[in-house]
Amino acid sequence: MHIHPSGPLRGCLTVPGDKSISHRAVMLGALANGTTHITGFLMGEDCLSTIDCFRKMGVEIEVREDEVIVEGVGLHGLCEPEEALYTGNSGTTTRLLCGILAGQPFTATLNGDASIQKRPMGRVIKPLREMGASIEGKNDNYCPLTLYPSELHGIEYRLPVASAQLKSAILLAGLYAEGQTTVIEPAPSRDHTERMFRALGVEIDTEGSTITLDPPEDLHAVDIAVPGDISSAAFFLTAGAIVPGSELTIRNVGVNPTRTGVIDVLRDMGASITEDNFRDESEPVCDLTVRASALHGVEIGGAIIPRLIDELPVIAVAAAFAEGETVIRDAQELKVKESNRIAAMVRELGRAGVDVEETEDGMIIRGGKTPRGASFETYGDHRIAMSMAVLALGAEGVSRIDDPEVVAISYPGFFDTLGQLGG
Ligand code: S3P
Secondary structure (H helix, E strand, C coil), X not given: CEECCCCCCEEEEECCECHHHHHHHHHHHHHCECEEEEECCCCCHHHHHHHHHHHHCCCEEEECCCEEEEECCCCCCCCCCCCCEECCCCHHHHHHHHHHHHCCCCCEEEECCCCHHHCCCHHHHHHHHHCCCEEEEECCCEEEEEEECCCEECCEEECCCCCHHHHHHHHHHHCCXXXXXXXXXXXXXXXXXXXXXXXXXXXXXXXXXEEEECCCCCCECCCEECCECHHHHHHHHHHHHHCCCXXXXXXXXXXXXXXXXXXXXXXXXXXXXXXXXXXXXXXXXXXXXXXXXXXXXXXXXXXXXXXXXHHHHHHHHHHHHCEEEEEECCCHHHHHCCCCHHHHHHHHHHHCCCEEEEECCEEEEEECCCCECCEECXXXXXXXXXXXXXHHHHCECCEEECCHHHHHHCCCCHHHHHHHCCC
16 A cells, blocks of 8 residues: 655544453453443454454354444353354453453363464463463463363452553453452553443442452443544544644544543644543543644653553654654553564654664654655554554655555554545
């Protein structure tokens, strides 16, 4: 695919549903008593992998054009799958399913694509074993993972990384444990699991960085409206900020405070972003409007990192257009995402002539000189593909993206929307 430098991007758009919330809606809907209607569900490959895994455990899930209907089987109603559960490219499916499978009275195996087979699972295996789970993994750290029937008990666990996938896996296992389960976070990570648990009637207490769950008798199905994914909106917020003359309104974006670091950082850089029509449902939602502005470099590190971890590749693109130095630190988790996103972004920004330096835990970008179009690699990573597409809009000269279809993991239709807005 070729991308040409863009004139102003203007108009209104909606982005597909939040990936994290879509996964959890299917998982908790499956474990609830009753029927869950999910609207705004993300029909991306990752979330379809979650649906597929639950179907293999006997859950009836109907996918319609505008909603997904999950017939809950109750906490103890999953069936033993006849074959391995395939989680594709999805870390959230793999890690959260570990938590659920740890508490089942049957054996199941989880495996995914080449990227999933390289992602660390030891962080989930360790606390689940402490809870009594019986798990085997390749080198005790990688997929395929096999979970055997076992009795679980609650633990208190201090997370070594601020990871919502890890936190959620432990809390999901806690549904099946004897006694309370407590997790302590080093910094706040996305809290969609906790919010959805509360909505389904689970007793879960958050006090500062400590989250405690009491195992429930059952979960009561509720309908779930998934807001637009701020991680997808981030590409348009950045494009709107860097392409001169742009003004974009993105409607119905989830603005859970554990996810809005990208708005804070872009504003810090000088971007104009306004919020309208705010409503606080079980997840807060609003419309965001971005207008092109001159950007300047900033320092990004510490507790904000988990609030923007998935947006760092596109924030690095914003930094390339920002006058002066942007330092990203404390972001070593980027190395174990769908690709090594530090190495990938440093390499691809370098191809565009951006002055960028890789560090142990992030990168330093000296921006302000217009990047040049180039031929970009995606490393099979949806967020690298969309980040480089955004860079290409503001670059000088034509760019090429090697496998644009990877965007379907989280944002089918990304390039069509970009085109409709003038990109
Ligand atoms: C997610 C948590 C984050 C994030 C991922 C989705 C989730 O991963 O990067 O895209 O839905 O819980 P970590 O928990 O590994 O930080």
